[in-house]
Amino acid sequence: QVQLVESGGGVVQPGGSLRLSCAASGFTFSNYGMHWVRQAPGKGLEWVAFIRSDGSNTYFADSVKGRFTISRDNSKNTLYVQMNSLRADDTAMYFCAKAWSGNSFDYWGQGTLVTVSS
Amino acid sequence: QSALTQPPSASGSPGQSVTISCTGTSSDAGGYNYVSWYQHHPGKAPKLMIYEVSKRPSGVPDRFSGSRSGNTASLTVSGLQAEDEADYYCGSYAGRYNWVFGGGTKLTVL
Numbered sequence A: 001q002v003q004l005v006e007s008g009g010g011v012v013q014p015g016g017s018l019r020l021s022c023a024a025s026g027f028t029f030s031n032y033g034m035h036w037v038r039q040a041p042g043k044g045l046e047w048v049a050f051i052r053s054d055g056s057n058t059y060f061a062d063s064v065k066g067r068f069t070i071s072r073d074n075s076k077n078t079l080y081v082q083m084n085s086l087r088a089d090d091t092a093m094y095f096c097a098k099a100w101s102g103n104s105f106d107y108w109g110q111g112t113l114v115t116v117s118s
Numbered sequence B: 001q002s003a004l005t006q007p008p009s010a011s012g013s014p015g016q017s018v019t020i021s022c023t024g025t026s027s028d029a030g031g032y033n034y035v036s037w038y039q040h041h042p043g044k045a046p047k048l049m050i051y052e053v054s055k056r057p058s059g060v061p062d063r064f065s066g067s068r069s070g071n072t073a074s075l076t077v078s079g080l081q082a083e084d085e086a087d088y089y090c091g092s093y094a095g096r097y098n099w100v101f102g103g104g105t106k107l108t109v110l
Helices: none
Strands: A003-007 A010-012 A018-025 A034-039 A045-051 A058-060 A068-073 A078-083 A092-100 A104-108 A112-116 B009-012 B018-023 B035-040 B047-050 B064-069 B072-077 B086-093 B099-101 B105-109
Touching: A003 A092, A018 A034, A018 A092, A018 A112, A034 A068, A034 A078, A034 A104, A045 A068, A045 A078, A045 A092, A045 B086, A045 B099, A058 A068, A104 B035, A104 B047, B009 B018, B018 B086, B018 B105, B035 B064, B035 B072, B047 B064, B072 B086
Parallel strands: A010 A112, B009 B105
Antiparallel strands: A003 A018, A018 A078, A034 A045, A034 A092, A045 A058, A068 A078, A092 A104, A092 A112, B018 B072, B035 B047, B035 B086, B064 B072, B086 B099, B086 B105
């Protein structure tokens, strides 16, 4: 069965950096685009970034453009997001999600919590 | 503020039907056949319930249905069951590799 497991969350000071990972299993990882989506406390979902199946192209929400980088290692079935210049409003649960038909997200992880605070 | 507007709450008794709305614009929910709905029990992974406005993934009960009129998409849950109590989010492709979501609706089964 498909499994997505995020890791790497934690508490970081404003201006700091953090790298999140998402380990994928149960499907051919290299065949699918992948997303990061976040949810701030008490708020709705916010799309963060997308990477194509072969890593050739990446796309970002305006709120993180220039600060976040998305990447993947298809040999390790792992998705990453490098988050730099973190701000308080980046505090959120971060989910990885598999891209699917109709620009939907068919499998999600349980998330990893990032808290930006001094 | 989320790009798509959902009511913060909805409720119904077991066996009843409830409909959750999701209002966007012609640049997202009304402009593409790429509206999807997600069920989220806090602490668990969100689950895809509807994609491409009205299609159900394998394994999703046919009690869940999706539709759209203009810029407003809707999720209807028929024959409410206790396990349907969760947060529900709509999502839409918004063009130029941008995706948007709603603020979520907490569904309570009375």
